[in-house]
Amino acid sequence: MADKIKLFVNEVEVEVEAGKNLIDAIGAVGIEIPHLCYHPALGADGNCRMCLVGIKDGRPPLVPACKTRAMEGMKVLLDAEHIKKIQHDVMEFELINHPIDCPVCDQAGECKLQDYYMSYDQQGSRMTVPQVTKGKKLDFGSGVIHDQERCVVCGRCVRFCRQITKTGELGAINRSDDTRINIFPGRPLNNRYALNVVDLCPVGAMTSSDFRFKQRVWFLKKAPDICHGCAKGCNITIDHNRQKYEDDIIYRFRPLFNEQVNGYFMCDEGRLSYKQENNGRLTEARTSNNPRSINEILAASTKEIERAEKIVIALSPNCSLEQMVTVKALSDKLGATLTGYSEGYIKQGDGDDYLIQDDKSANRAGLHLLKIDNSLNTFENAMQEADLLLNFNNELTLSFEKRELSRLLNDTKVIAVTSHDTPLTAMADMAIPVASYSEYAGSVVNSDNILQSFGKAITKNIDLDDISIIAAKLGSPLQTPAERFAALQQIISALNEFEPDKIPAEGLNLNNSEAANVTA
Numbered sequence: 001m002a003d004k005i006k007l008f009v010n011e012v013e014v015e016v017e018a019g020k021n022l023i024d025a026i027g028a029v030g031i032e033i034p035h036l037c038y039h040p041a042l043g044a045d046g047n048c049r050m051c052l053v054g055i056k057d058g059r060p061p062l063v064p065a066c067k068t069r070a071m072e073g074m075k076v077l078l079d080a081e082h083i084k085k086i087q088h089d090v091m092e093f094e095l096i097n098h099p100i101d102c103p104v105c106d107q108a109g110e111c112k113l114q115d116y117y118m119s120y121d122q123q124g125s126r127m128t129v130p131q132v133t134k135g136k137k138l139d140f141g142s143g144v145i146h147d148q149e150r151c152v153v154c155g156r157c158v159r160f161c162r163q164i165t166k167t168g169e170l171g172a173i174n175r176s177d178d179t180r181i182n183i184f185p186g187r188p189l190n191n192r193y194a195l196n197v198v199d200l201c202p203v204g205a206m207t208s209s210d211f212r213f214k215q216r217v218w219f220l221k222k223a224p225d226i227c228h229g230c231a232k233g234c235n236i237t238i239d240h241n242r243q244k245y246e247d248d249i250i251y252r253f254r255p256l257f258n259e260q261v262n263g264y265f266m267c268d269e270g271r272l273s274y275k276q277e278n279n280g281r282l283t284e285a286r287t288s289n290n291p292r293s294i295n296e297i298l299a300a301s302t303k304e305i306e307r308a309e310k311i312v313i314a315l316s317p318n319c320s321l322e323q324m325v326t327v328k329a330l331s332d333k334l335g336a337t338l339t340g341y342s343e344g345y346i347k348q349g350d351g352d353d354y355l356i357q358d359d360k361s362a363n364r365a366g367l368h369l370l371k372i373d374n375s376l377n378t379f380e381n382a383m384q385e386a387d388l389l390l391n392f393n394n395e396l397t398l399s400f401e402k403r404e405l406s407r408l409l410n411d412t413k414v415i416a417v418t419s420h421d422t423p424l425t426a427m428a429d430m431a432i433p434v435a436s437y438s439e440y441a442g443s444v445v446n447s448d449n450i451l452q453s454f455g456k457a458i459t460k461n462i463d464l465d466d467i468s469i470i471a472a473k474l475g476s477p478l479q480t481p482a483e484r485f486a487a488l489q490q491i492i493s494a495l496n497e498f499e500p501d502k503i504p505a506e507g508l509n510l511n512n513s514e515a516a517n518v519t520a
């Protein structure tokens with residue numbers, strides 16, 4: 001528990017966390033100090049002066065809140081007349097050469113300049129001389145488009161490339177009102193986290209070529225989730241919208257702060273992986289590539305399962321813990337061989353020492369926790385005797401060449417329970433469509449053994465069941481969410497303290513509680 005101190009804000013006593021600067025300490029109790037250049041991940045630069053606050057009886061009496069530590073008994077003035085005058089003046093400076101093109105700016109609706117103008121300024125322009133003009137629509141690379149005229153030169157983007165990615169592609173050139181952010185000649189943004197500068201930019205000076213002009217942000221609904229792009233499990237906000245007569249469509253992923261997982265950022269590949277939630281989906285049940293109703297295929301699948309003598313059940317390392325435990329119970333009941341073999345999800349050497357992992361699946365640690373076999377040997381040996389493969393979203397064509405997979409499948413019947421229309425779906429005798437991760441609730445365990453839960457973010461026009469429900473319909477003894485959670489509690493002792501749906505948002509670190517089960 002962090003130490004607390006008491007101080008006064010506009011003469012009202014508040015209790016805040018010790019050791020933080022005034023912006024963060026006072027911000028945590030819901031009192032905003034306006035700021036542009038400060039960001040908690042990048043530290044205080046002190047260049048914008050928007051955060052100046054008064055300190056009653058202080059020496060000096062006026063301080064930048066980003067560079068001033070909250071102290072016991074401090075008397076902070078935010079609404080004194082001289083502070084309001086400073087905020088007006090800073091805003092006037094920021095807006096002197098600003099194009100005020102909010103109607104065509106992607107940042108409108110989530111722009112600090114707009115917000116602060118409405119909260120602290122609201123004065124008309126006094127300028128009679130022509131504005132300084134600068135570069136528009138500059139392609140900085142990696143999908144980042146820069147507008148120099150909208151820039152308030154807070155330096156966040158420059159500091160991100162210096163301090164976080166350590167690639168240093170951006171710099172501020174020239175002086176005074178001609179200062180502008182630019183790349184160096186012939187050296188565009190070239191790092192795997194570049195699109196974070198779009199989130200960091202407090203105004204509309206950095207935009208994403210992928211998102212530009214696709215949606216006005218006030219139409220977007222927001223839902224927290226976990227990126228399934230790799231084993232890091234970065235926390236994300238899914239921005240989505242259902243327009244009239246259309247489906248619920250995801251327009252972007254943005255990083256969501258989680259101190260023990262991804263901090264404030266995410267990688268570009270994960271960010272753009274939202275497209276896989278929208279596209280390439282299997283939406284109809286099929287047998288031998290002919291459409292059928294889901295109930296027909298479920299009935300036919302049940303008959304195949306009853307008829308089969310040797311069943312192999314394959315699970316994707318992207319399945320949630322709830323799905324894994326339900327399928328495992330089905331496998332135990334059927335006396336099947338259960339495998340999580342999925343070598344093809346691992347891109348050896350692709351990870352870095354920051355967020356990106358070699359393993360492009362979200363829950364391989366879950367396979368280990370549930371003691372589900374991962375080995376190639378088990379899978380190949382079982383397939384030699386199998387007359388039925390029941391595949392839960394494991395994209396085997398990532399792990400095997402198509403010809404090798406055809407040889408392995410040989411005369412085995414294949415039932416693919418799948419969220420996407422993949423090459424394996426085309427090879428299957430029957431295909432059952434299921435929800436993808438943005439469309440169901442569940443839990444995954446990341447590469448640091450942190451168990452994280454996520455809710456259902458998207459409801460499609462065709463609201464498909466998730467793998468747990470299909471496995472239950474195919475006969476798994478775990479029929480309800482409560483039964484699945486109870487089964488997980490028996491395996492993961494850390495869950496015993498919690499009700500379903502009440503797992504802390506920051507996740508549960510299993511390294512101590514499950515020491516015997518988690519992998520190094």
Ligand code: SF4
Binds near residue numbers: 203
């Ligand atoms: S582009 Fe945005 S983040 Fe970068 S200096 Fe300008 S306002 Fe700040």
Ligand code: SF4
Binds near residue numbers: 228229230262355
């Ligand atoms: S590091 Fe992994 S989990 Fe994080 S955003 Fe990238 S792909 Fe997603």
Ligand code: FES
Binds near residue numbers: 035038046047052
């Ligand atoms: S936030 Fe303090 S000077 Fe910019």
